[in-house]
Amino acid sequence: MDHGHLHIDRSTGDIDPASRAALRAARQGERRPSKGGRMPVSVYIPTPFRKMTGNRQHVEAEGADVREVLADVDKQFPGFHSLVFGTGDAVPAHINIYVNKQEITSLDGIATKVRDGDEVAVIPAMAGGAGDQPRRRIGALTPEQVDRYSRHIIMPQVGPSGQRKIMESSVLIIGAGGLGSPIAVYLALAGIGRIGIVDFDTVDISNLQRQILHQNDDIGKPKALSAKETINAYNPDVEVTTHQVPITSENALAIIGGYDYVINGADNFAARYLVNDACYFLKKPLIDGSILLFDGQVTVYLPDKGCYRCLYPSPPPPGMVPSCAEAGVLGALCGTVGTIQATEALKLILGVGETLHGRLLLYDALAMEFRQVRIRKDPKCVLCGEPDDPSAKVTELIDYDAFCGGAFGHTNEEEQKAADATSALREQSKV
Numbered sequence: 199m200d201h202g203h204l205h206i207d208r209s210t211g212d213i214d215p216a217s218r219a220a221l222r223a224a225r226q227g228e229r230r231p232s233k234g235g236r237m238p239v240s241v242y243i244p245t246p247f248r249k250m251t252g253n254r255q256h257v258e259a260e261g262a263d264v265r266e267v268l269a270d271v272d273k274q275f276p277g278f279h280s281l282v283f284g285t286g287d288a289v290p291a292h293i294n295i296y297v298n299k300q301e302i303t304s305l306d307g308i309a310t311k312v313r314d315g316d317e318v319a320v321i322p323a324m325a326g327g328a329g330d331q332p333r334r335r336i337g338a339l340t341p342e343q344v345d346r347y348s349r350h351i352i353m354p355q356v357g358p359s360g361q362r363k364i365m366e367s368s369v370l371i372i373g374a375g376g377l378g379s380p381i382a383v384y385l386a387l388a389g390i391g392r393i394g395i396v397d398f399d400t401v402d403i404s405n406l407q408r409q410i411l412h413q414n415d416d417i418g419k420p421k422a423l424s425a426k427e428t429i430n431a432y433n434p435d436v437e438v439t440t441h442q443v444p445i446t447s448e449n450a451l452a453i454i455g456g457y458d459y460v461i462n463g464a465d466n467f468a469a470r471y472l473v474n475d476a477c478y479f480l481k482k483p484l485i486d487g488s489i490l491l492f493d494g495q496v497t498v499y500l501p502d503k504g505c506y507r508c509l510y511p512s513p514p515p516p517g518m519v520p521s522c523a524e525a526g527v528l529g530a531l532c533g534t535v536g537t538i539q540a541t542e543a544l545k546l547i548l549g550v551g552e553t554l555h556g557r558l559l560l561y562d563a564l565a566m567e568f569r570q571v572r573i574r575k576d577p578k579c580v581l582c583g584e585p586d587d588p589s590a591k592v593t594e595l596i597d598y599d600a601f602c603g604g605a606f607g608h609t610n611e612e613e614q615k616a617a618d619a620t621s622a623l624r625e626q627s628k629v
């Protein structure tokens with residue numbers, strides 16, 4: 199963010215109070231007296247939010263301050279407010295609001311007055327525009343941090359600067375389950391600055407065979423909350439953001455937009471395609487992993503260099519590939535695959551080694567073999583390429599439950615099958 203000659207405290211990122219007051223005074227001076235208080239202003243809508251506004255880049259709205267202007271946009275396009283703010287009223291950390299290119303936290307926040315002809319812009323964080331994202335900045339490591347991370351710091355590939363990179367990074371983990379557990383634990387131990395957890399489920403006793411984020415006393419607790427407690431028990435320095443909602447086409451861009459890296463531990467195809475598409479639109483690196491029975495798959499998709507749809511253009515027909523709930527999975531396999539995903543994330547953050555980009559790693563635990571296959575960007579991919587039929591091009595998030603044939607979402611049908619299988623097992627074990 200360009201703060202011009204403002205004095206900013208480099209350790210906290212706060213603007214010095216004198217600079218803040220000068221800025222506010224300068225803005226007040228240039229403002230004409232308002233007539234009745236309601237000013238027509240232009241609101242800039244960035245691409246990720248444009249599906250809300252019928253693809254319009256600018257929307258006219260009225261209000262005396264930023265809060266009223268955004269409320270007016272929500273009146274015209276219901277749902278805009280919850281897309282930007284989520285469930286709360288405060289501006290979330292992954293959103294910056296600007297009035298005439300000046301970020302509002304340096305003015306009067308959401309109460310910043312606007313006048314005729316002003317431009318208000320609502321900008322979610324995106325990769326590639328480091329200046330757009332309020333990043334955590336780490337100065338010198340504290341003696342405690344030097345001790346805690348000493349086995350990282352002594353490695354030439356990491357060192358103090360690499361450890362700072364880790365501590366300045368944010369990673370979103372989709373699912374606090376079998377894969378999300380080892381991913382979250384190792385990233386927490388490594389000192390990742392901010393970890394986001396997307397999970398709307400609660401801890402069930404059948405999760406405890408593999409989901410090491412949760413323990414016996416957590417049964418019945420929301421998984422995201424249990425995950426946060428475990429992460430902070432391992433490392434209190436990690437900031438944990440919980441997203442206790444199903445990830446959907448409506449919220450995926452807003453959630454994913456707030457992080458540098460995304461790691462997929464989803465347990466269904468609908469979420470897998472949704473997260474892939476959202477990462478493509480937002481240009482976020484995606485570390486993908488999946489597991490079933492004794493098999494695992496891991497790869498990395500880098501922005502504009504291929505995607506999950508290049509590899510799997512469409513989901514298998516319903517019934518062809520069972521879910522873990524139906525067919526089972528070896529608990530320890532989750533540890534192997536999730537730990538590989540965490541390793542790839544740390545390599546990307548540090549900028550070291552060869553990532554799994556362009557390679558799909560296949561793990562066969564029964565044979566105890568790792569294989570690799572080359573994967574390439576498909577020039578005719580409906581998402582990241584140019585399909586033969588231009589009308590097939592995916593240009594926005596779609597209805598993924600419909601795309602995956604319903605049965606691959608987190609459906610009641612699947613839950614019912616799993617429940618039936620469990621009660622059948624219970625019957626057998628009585629014999």
Ligand SMILES: [Zn+2]
Pocket residue numbers: 504505506507508509575576579580581582583
């Ligand atoms: Zn693709």
